[in-house]
Amino acid sequence: MIVPDTPENVKKCICPRCPSMPADCPDETLYCARGKSCCEIHARACFCTACPVYKENKLETLYFCDKEAVGSIVHLIRKKGENEDLTAYQTMVSIRELAETGMSRIISMGSQKSLPFSFKDLKFIPAQVSRIPLEREDSVNMSVILGPSAAKPLKLASPIMISGMSYGATSKNVRLIISKVAADLNIAYSSGEGGILEEEYQNAPHHLIGQYATDRGDIQLDLLRILAAVEIRFGQGAYPGKGSYIPSSKITGEVAKTRGLKELEQSHSPAHFDDILNMSQLKAKVDWLREATGGIPIGAKLGCGRIESDIEALVEGGVDFIALDGFGAGTGATEQYVRDNVGLPIIAAIPRALSALKMLGAKDRITLVAGGGLRMPSDFAKCLALGADAVYIGTAALIAIGCEQYRICHTGMCPTGITTHAPLLERQLNFEMGAKRLNNFVNASTGEIANIVRLVGKSDVNKLDHEDLVSFNKDLAALTGVNWLNGE
Secondary structure: OOOOOOHHHHHHOOHHHOOOOOOOOOOOOOHHHHOOOOOOOOOOOOOHHHOHHHHHOOOOOOOHHHEEEEOOOOEEEEOOOOOOOHHHHHHHHHHHHHHHHOOOOEEOOOOOOOOOOOHHHEEEOOOOOOOOOOOOOOOOEOOEEEOOOOOOOEEEOOOEEEOOOOEOOEOHHHHHHHHHHHHHHOOOEEOOOOOOOHHHHHHOOOOEEEEEOOOOOOOOHHHHOOOOEEEEEOOOOOOOOOOOEEOHHHOOHHHHHHHOOOOOOOEEOOOOOOOOOOHHHHHHHHHHHHHHHOOOOEEEEEEOOOHHHHHHHHHHHOOOEEEEEOOOOOOOOEEHHHHOOOOOOHHHHHHHHHHHHHHOOOOOOOEEEEEOOOOOHHHHHHHHHHOOOEEEEOHHHHHHHOOOOOOOHHHOOOOOOOOOOOHHHHOOOOHHHHHHHHHHHHHHHHHHHHHHHHHOOOOEHHHOOHHHEEEOOHHHHHHHOOEOOOOO
C-alpha cells in the first residue's frame, strides 16, 4: 500500500487507540505506511475502517499492524506467529495464492518437506580389532568408472559428479566454474538440458556428459562424438514425470541462442520423448546414440518412481549407467505442488535399484549414480555404501560456489549471481573465488570419503557396502537392508 508517511497522517492515525495495538510497542503507529509491528499481535478487534487515513487512501486490507508481504505474488497477509507451525502457515499462504491468481505457484530449489528417514540415522561401523583400519597415509583407490562395459568407459578420479544444471537456469559463470573444476579434478559433470557453451566444452571436453533431453535440441549431432558420455534425460527428482520450465524473463539473447529459442521465449520441454514410447524404441535410441558417439557411455537420468520396472526397462535398453534423482532434488523453477508431492527419496531408492540390477545380472556392467538432496560428504559415502557407484551433487555445488539459498532462482534476481543473467547481479559472482571454493569442496569431500573408507578397514571406495553401516532406526534398517543396532 502506498500511504504517505507524513506528520498529518500520523496525527490522524487511530492505531494507538486500537484494542489490537501491542502494549509493549507503544511508539509504533501508521502501520499502513511503515509496515508491520515488530511485536507479536494478538488480534482483539480492528478499527482500521474507522481511520481517516484508511478511508482517504481507499485501503482494503485490515490489520496493517500484523500484515507483511509474502508469497511469490507478494500480497499482504497476516504474518506468521512466533510459535505458529511453519507448514500450517505456508498452507494458508498457498491457498490464498491459488485463490487470488488461479495459477500454480512456481518455486525454486528442493522441497523443504520433512521425510520419515534420513541419512543421519545411518552410521559407519569402524574397523578396530577383528578388522584393521588403515592409516591416514595408506593409499585408497578413489577412482570410479562410468560405463565399464562401454567401448570408451569414462574413468574418473572421484565418485563425486556435478549434476545437470542448465545454462539458463544458472548463469554463464556457474557453467564455466563447474567445467573448470571438473577438468582440474578429473571429475564428470552434466551439461543439463540447456545446451553446451563453447567455452565450457573447451574447458573440459573429456569430462562433459551431454544431456539428451526431451526437446532433443540440447545436443547438436556434431557434438555427440566429442562428448565424454551422453545422458538421456527422462526426468529429475524435483519434477519427475513432467517437462522442465524456465521463465521467459531468464531467456536472454545468449541463453536463447544456446537453447535454440527466441529471446524472452519461455522454455518448456515435453514430459516424454515422442520417439521413445516402448522397449524397442528405447533400445533403438540407445543403439543410435552409441553408434553416433563411437562407443562412449550412454546413460539415463530419471526421478525415483517405479524403480524396479524402470531399471528393468533401462537394462533391456542397453544403457551403460543409470542416474537416479531422489525427492528433495533442486530445481531452478517448477510448480510447488509437483516438487513437494511427487517421487521417492534416494535413501529408499538405492537399495531397490541395487537389488534390481543384481537380479537382472547387470550390476557389474551398469554404473549406478545417486543424487537428490545430497549435501555433505558423509551422506555421499553412505549412498556409496548402500549400493551407488557414484553420486551427483547439484545444490551442494552451487552453495560451495556462492549460493545462499534465497530460493528466488526462478525470478532471475539472485543476489549472489548464481541463477541470474542480469549483468549487475552476474558480476557479484567472482569466477576465481567460485572456482576455488568448488574445487576445495569437491577435493575435501573426496578426502573425507577416503578417510571413511580407511576407518571401515578398506582400501577401495568401490568396496564400500551395506555391511559397513548400521541403522539407528529399525524401520530404516528394514528399508535399506542395513543391520539394526541389535546386529540383525
